């Protein structure tokens with residue numbers, strides 16, 4: 703029991719426009735697989751990965767948007783208690799980069815963290831493999847400037863398809879989340895199961911009363 707209690711649970715949420723590769727990044731990181739087909743995310747709301755960082759054991763709980771990535775469409779249970787927010791875009795699609803301001807703002811509004819200026823974000827620019835980089839429209843420099851403007855957000859460029867930098871990015875994410883950690887305890891368990899049943903109610907179109 704003690705060992706469970708002392709394990710840190712880190713809640714990470716992944717935001718970004720539909721199609722940028724959020725689900726693919728998570729699948730590549732957790733299951734080491736890539737699926738070429740486009741499938742709106744349905745089913746499990748989060749995946750978990752056990753990590754051993756330094757002296758600590760942590761469970762990274764990574765929440766997917768379940769295909770609902772429109773602003774204001776993700777319920778408060780999705781944002782609640784996040785330890786790190788991953789913002790993601792597709793380096794080949796300008797619109798997805800331009801949406802980052804909105805996602806950043808939406809997170810701060812919905813999650814309402816105690817210290818918004820220091821809340822840990824990470825930015826991922828995905829799909830760097832496409833056309834050998836020739837169809838890229840957002841330069842690394844531009845992305846890094848955006849990160850600086852938001853308070854020095856760490857930046858990773860990845861390919862979920864070719865498994866480039868995916869582990870590194872999630873390790874960076876875990877690091878950032880750990881800095882914002884909260885101990886997993888009974889209250890948190892209760893909090894989490896409430897969140898999950900809320901999500902199910904929302905999905906089923908309301909409460910059962």
Ligand code: GDP
Pocket residue numbers: 718719720721722723724725726727737738739740741742743828829830831832860861862863864
């Ligand atoms: P999500 O809507 O953000 O969850 O995006 P998905 O993970 O469903 O990916 C959308 C599409 O982009 C799918 O067809 C994926 O196979 C493809 N995709 C995702 N990541 C990459 C990548 O790194 N490179 C390439 N070439 N395609 C990718």
Ligand code: MG
Pocket residue numbers: 724725726741742743766767768769
């Ligand atoms: Mg998805």
